[in-house]
Amino acid sequence: MDLTSALQRLANYRARNSRASRQIFETGVVVFRNDALHKLGDDSWEFLESLALAAVDVGRIDVAEACLKHLSTKFPESPRVQCLEGILKEATDGAETALSFYQKLLEAEPSNAAVWKRQISVLRKLSRIEHAVEELSKFVDTFYTDVEAWLELADLYASHHHRYTLALQSLSHVLLLAPQNPFYVLQAAETAYTAEDIPLAIRFFLMTIEMTGNGDEEPPVPTGITVRAWYGIELSAARLEADPKLATSSPSETRPLEYMGQLRQLAQDVLKAAQADQQGAESQASSTWLRR
Template identity: 30%
Template sequence: MVSKTEESQLQQLENQVENRGGGAWEYLSLVRKLKLRRSDKVLKHGLTILNDPKKRSALGPDEWTLYEQVAIAALDCQCLEVAKDCIKVLQKKFPDSKRVGRLEAMLLEAKGSWAEAEKAYSSLLEDNPLDQVISMRRVAMAKARGDILGAIEWLNKYLEIFMADHDAWRELAEIYVSLQMYKQAAFCYEELILSQPMIPLYHLAYADCTSAIAQLTKGRNNEDKEISGLAAAALEKDYKQSSPSKLSLLSSTLRSLKIQ
């Protein structure tokens, strides 16, 4: 979570860079440190540095970090040619890098080459089952394809390993709520409340889920009573015709069952 101090510093640097006051690299470094995307601005200011040989060479080894950051921003912004160019540079520099392999898979995903991307992600996960980024990319890809059940499956598998990922629990809860699977959503919010009890939004969301469960249960109970009432009426009608002497016994039994 970004602190108020960090947020203020980021905003100040962003305003400075946008107004051509310098500090582009410092801004990009802070965005990366805080694990934010700011994709449009990263793409804009990152390319300004990469397209200037003097500025690029001044970065030293951080040049490659910036190529990666800009590649991801370009994928987010659907600037696939820019992403492809950045990835090519990284492939040439690090031909056997799994990290670059991840970018290649993300490019396939962005192109909509789902089968190839899935194959690439599977291969990378075989080498490193604990790669959180790739695991979550599979979730994102399933959602992009409209495969909500697939997204649920991947999120559950992910959370079996990374149980402390609050964002993943929240994402899973929101998917469950969208499908009116309130019991499953409530479980997710219980996990969030246990790990972060001071966040009121989780308590409110949990209350909404339990309220929805109660409404659904009430609705089902009313429906069950209605069906039982119809069945009781049909039995009474049948008994009147076939066994009128046993009608009082039937009525007494139905009352004991609280159906009448």
């Protein structure tokens, strides 16, 4: 790969905010070995950071160390560079050593968000879940608008402790911070379903459908996460039919809908339409392939 092509590819990766480690490494090394950092201008520092992370991912510690040397010389006190140094320690010296490194940095600067998040990541890697939850709870109190941190806290509660009510509380903050993201609403719906708060789950599933569905089609033929939301409606209605007490025992005190029978029938009709549409698309694709 020539230098011009490598520079163009790197620009494309940055524009897409891609973490394609193998491709970034193979492309970035061409620039790095040709001493062409000056051609990137101010983007050279972001490039070095991306190349270092990609090098760690593919096991080329020598390249990561070379990138870190450049960055440390230019930005000796940068929290991002310190965080990168910690990531390198995770790969070379192990999680315990990296954890000690992060803790020392946080003693000197408690509000270093990047290092704090890496510390939490290492705690989770070491299966110190209670400590990770404690630190993450402090983190979101300090950096309330960090959506990724709230999602991580929700995942910790759900996947390691099965504390689905607490996971839902974390997701409620996510929905306040990013109300237009249907994937987060769907996650809240599925968490509520698992927590047996079926009325709340149905509300969130319907909200997901409203945010993603095509209301102009008759009958509606959903795609993507809209299908998943309709499937959640069907499952929720089935659970209420099997155990009517769930309708009046919502932990969130969400009132049940009065037309669940009709809603379940609609969900079944929509899912059948989606299945038929998918089968038709697969049949058409197969026919196209056979004609080649």
